[in-house]
Amino acid sequence: MNRLLLLAVIGCVGCEQTFNLTPTSPTAPNDTPSININNTNINVNGGDRSDTDNDDTAPPNDSNIVLPLPAYGETVTRNVATHNPTLLANSCQDKFGEQAWQFLDRVVAELKSHSGDTRWGYLCKDTTCTKTSRDVVAYRASNTGIWIVDVIGNHCPLSGEITEVRWGVLPFETVRGWSAIHK
Secondary structure, three states: HHHHHHHHHHHHHHOOOOOHHHHOOOOOOOOOOOOOOOOOOOOOOOOOOOOOOOOOOOOOOOOOOOOOOOOOOHHHHHHHHHHHHHHHHHHHHHHHHHHHHHHHHHHHHHHHHEEEHOOEEEOOOOOOOOOEEEEEEEEEEOOOEEEEEEEOOOOOOOOOOOOOOEEEEEEEEOOOOOOOOOO
């Protein structure tokens, strides 16, 4: 077979070939056929999550997927602080008691309502989640982990310091948990 190919190549040496490179328009028959498109979705995967799914408290079904921290988070948090400076200033639970949760609760509520994403919540301080962090929010990004964001700077300030809003993203966490409510 290699000899035939070689002979064909050798036999063509010195051959001249001409090509017509002038474009021509195609000719069409007088009656154009109609095209019918019947597209039926046969996907019956019940695990498919769409943007209209209301149960966003659970992360995606694939435990290997880690959602990124939503880009709107910092803007929403800073807007809450701008519109509620007194809540931010009085956010130290040691000094103001249960009412001090109002700022962090409002931040979590606004983050959840911003795009209907209920994966926002509170960082558990321990593995059993008996207490939640008082100045940090958490975003449940996978079956095995959360993004942690420190949103209150100088929480429970010393004399002369001012409590301020911040957006300090901490490393992805796979040990501590997430809670939908503060404890």
